[in-house]
Amino acid sequence: MTGPDAPYEVHEIANFTLECGETLRPARVAYQTYGTLNDDKSNAIVYPTWYSGRHWDNEWLIGRGMALDPDRWFIIVPNMLGNGLSSSPSNTPPPWDRARFPRVSVRDNVASQYRLVTEVFGIETLPLVLGWSMGAGQSFQWAVSHPEMVQRILPFCGSARTAPHNRVFLEGVKAALTADCAFEGGWYSPELLPVTGLRAAARVYAGWGYSQAFYWDEVWRELGYTSLEDFLVGFWEGFFLDDRDPDNLLTMLDTWWHGDVGTTPGFSSTEEALASIRARAIVMPAEKDLYFPPEDEEWEVSHMPNAELRVIPGVWGHFAGAGQNPADTAVIDAAVAELLSADPGK
């Protein structure tokens, strides 16, 4: 069984001290698995979630006949801290609830996932870590933090370091969300969400998520929408109203904003951290991604010893990696298959 209604597991980590110095008591890492771990524990893949995504939102890339075939691989999808299923502002009891939920880093997420993978499953080798957007950022971080463990990574539409312009984009989303007085500094009533701010954030996001050409060509029609406004309300506002808690969104936004493998202890720069990656990598930006543009990934790949840049062509922009467009899905799936059949990194 898959989808939002399928049962899933939660790994509790009794005392999980975050990089910021505060401790989740406990941290809860919600996760779903697909397939069966083999006897020598050599077939596990980690596929982290993205900004506000839940484990079931990754399922479009998993299935029989696809590269991520659960008949062959054991795919673990850990939910990001802050996404509402793992420890988050919305589900942590006082006093660390809501606006007081501590700051979470990309490395905190990877550390929580490492605990899950090793403590629950005893896994020592990961043939692949992959993910979209913030999931791509976690993939890079996995490869930097655990080079002995991660054999391959396939980050798509994401980066090892959040670029300055990407941060400016996030500032706009954050400012729109929090401009609503009903936000109340994060202490809104759960029954009275700042829906004006959520809808404003959605409209800001709308311009960034897909490319100029996507809108010019009215490609939203392929998703079943009947006008631009129908798409803005139906898809974008609907997206932000679909159980997206504002404090959760801000926690993940902060994680995103500060993402940078170069701040990993032991490294003095992003370049140095990228150069340390031993995993074989196919790095897949989308041709017209407006906040993770291909040139940023080109720069990152140029510093990685064992990586190939492979651009996802087309007009879907960042959402080329969301599983909405069959052509993009085919390109990503083919790359996953190729990478999994290639020799691992050294």
Place this chain on the structure above:
Amino acid sequence: MTGPDAPYEVHEIANFTLECGETLRPARVAYQTYGTLNDDKSNAIVYPTWYSGRHWDNEWLIGRGMALDPDRWFIIVPNMLGNGLSSSPSNTPPPWDRARFPRVSVRDNVASQYRLVTEVFGIETLPLVLGWSMGAGQSFQWAVSHPEMVQRILPFCGSARTAPHNRVFLEGVKAALTADCAFEGGWYSPELLPVTGLRAAARVYAGWGYSQAFYWDEVWRELGYTSLEDFLVGFWEGFFLDDRDPDNLLTMLDTWWHGDVGTTPGFSSTEEALASIRARAIVMPAEKDLYFPPEDEEWEVSHMPNAELRVIPGVWGHFAGAGQNPADTAVIDAAVAELLSADPGK
């Protein structure tokens, strides 16, 4: 004398009926002139303003030794309706004030400027109409509405029709501005502006105004800012707090959103209106403009009989046309000189 403190003129049009059907009684068109109209009235250039710009914001492209030399040309800079100097929500008396200020179209602006140029100055020929951004849109409209009068146009970083993605960008700015409860549906007290919404709109705008590469390369340092946050507060928030009235901003935003020469009476499509333009044109998008991307202008030029596409290279994005970067200014100034020395359109 130039600049914000220089005296300027206002042309009053007693009863000015807008396309929406409502009438400004009177409409006021504030304008500044540079140079002297010659005896045969053959040296007049119209240079309209842009989104929230005032006439003095256009002065960077005017000067001795430049193409727009006031010793040779008579340059008229009319302020857009809604910009706070010409008739606007902020300066129109009740009952058409503030949130009740009527909807204004690009054609209304051009009509008001036509009245100014013909009634005040008796001008029958315009060697050139040019402008940045919304000023570019007005330049296209001038050429469509008055083909017998406009000999040349030089629209830079703007379009004859606001593209769908551009509209989505505007939706984000509008949603952020109006999410602030202090906006009060447009009936905020003039002493109690929705500054949170203005600052949010500024942060949304920040990601669009300059390119990804501009931020990656920290080119804001050339403008005197010392960090990304320093630039976001100092330039962007400062920009939106510099006497920018929210209702004025929304009036101009609505004008922008609906801009399309194809809706001019007598035409059945944008293509047809573009094809009707007799003026010689150099159309100058900026290489990395995120909301007026060069491919949009390429499409428009392909439908114009007498036009050349000339891309402004570099990383400044939309603000290549703002007069902040000497290299971009030189490119635009050279194009103006070349166009003015070329034969007019037929």
